[in-house]
Amino acid sequence: AQKITQTQPGMFVQEKEAVTLDCTYDTSDPSYGLFWYKQPSSGEMIFLIYQGSYDQQNATEGRYSLNFQKARKSANLVISASQLGDSAMYFCAMREALNAGKSTFGDGTTLTVKP
Amino acid sequence: DGGITQSPKYLFRKEGQNVTLSCEQNLNHDAMYWYRQDPGQGLRLIYYSQIVNDFQKGDIAEGYSVSREKKESFPLTVTSAQKNPTAFYLCASRRTSGGYNTGELFFGEGSRLTVL
Numbered sequence: 001a002q003k004i005t006q007t008q009p010g011m012f013v014q015e016k017e018a019v020t021l022d023c024t025y026d027t028s029d030p031s032y033g034l035f036w037y038k039q040p041s042s043g044e045m046i047f048l049i050y051q052g053s054y055d056q057q058n059a060t061e062g063r064y065s066l067n068f069q070k071a072r073k074s075a076n077l078v079i080s081a082s083q084l085g086d087s088a089m090y091f092c093a094m095r096e097a098l099n100a101g102k103s104t105f106g107d108g109t110t111l112t113v114k115p
Numbered sequence: 116d117g118g119i120t121q122s123p124k125y126l127f128r129k130e131g132q133n134v135t136l137s138c139e140q141n142l143n144h145d146a147m148y149w150y151r152q153d154p155g156q157g158l159r160l161i162y163y164s165q166i167v168n169d170f171q172k173g174d175i176a177e178g179y180s181v182s183r184e185k186k187e188s189f190p191l192t193v194t195s196a197q198k199n200p201t202a203f204y205l206c207a208s209r210r211t212s213g214g215y216n217t218g219e220l221f222f223g224e225g226s227r228l229t230v231l
Contacts, residue, residue, distance in 0.1 A: 042224070043224065044222060044223075045205060045207070045220070047219040047221070052217065103220060104160075105157040105159075106157055107156055107157040108155075
C-alpha cells in the first residue's frame with residue numbers, strides 16, 4: 001500500500017494567491033515525522049517544513065505552513081502569497097521511528113505559478 | 116560552507132559497464148542515503164547507512180552496491196546487473212541526534228546517469 005499519497009499531479013496558482021498541496025499518509029507507528037521538500041527544475045531537493053506526530057500545533061516556516069490533521073492522516077502544505085520562484089515540484093515525505101530512518105516519498109505535485 | 120557534493124553531474128555509460136557515483140558530505144552527519152528518481156516520479160530508496168561500516172538495502176537495491184568506509188563518503192556503484200539504470204540519482208545525509216523520525220534530509224545536486 002502506498003504510504004504517501006499526493007493526488008494532485010499538477011497545480012496552477014496565480015501569483016500572490018495562496019495554494020494548498022495535498023498529502024495523505026498511512027502508518028501504524030505512533031511516532032513519525034512528516035516533511036515537505038521542493039525540487040526546482042535544476043533538480044536539487046530543498047527542505048521546506050517538518051511536522052512531528054506529537055506536535056500539538058501546525059508547523060509554520062515563513063510563507064509555508066503545514067495543515068496537519070492527524071485523525072485524517074493528512075499533512076497538506078499551504079503556500080501563502082505565491083511567487084514565480086515557487087514554481088517547482090513538491091514532495092511530501094514521511095519517516096517512521098520504527099522504520100529505522102528510512103524516508104518514504106510521495107510522487108510529487110508540480111506547481112506552476114502564473115504571473 | 117557545509118554541504119553534500121555529488122560527482123559527476125552527468126555520466127554516460129555503455130551497457131555492461133559498472134559506474135561509481137561519488138557522494139561526499141562535510142556536515143558531520145551520521146546517516147547517508149542514496150535515492151533514485153525517474154522522470155516525473157518520486158524518490159525511491161536504494162541504500163542507506165546510519166553509521167560507518169554499516170549499510171542497509173532500501174526498496175530497490177538490486178543491481179547497486181555501496182560502501183561506507185568513512186563518515187564523509189558514501190559512494191554508489193551501479194553495476195551491469197541493474198537492468199534500467201538511466202535515472203537521476205540523489206545522495207542525502209541526516210543528523211541522527213534527534214531520533215529516527217526527526218531531522219530533515221540534506222541533498223546533493225544529483226547525478227544524471229544515461230546508459231547508451
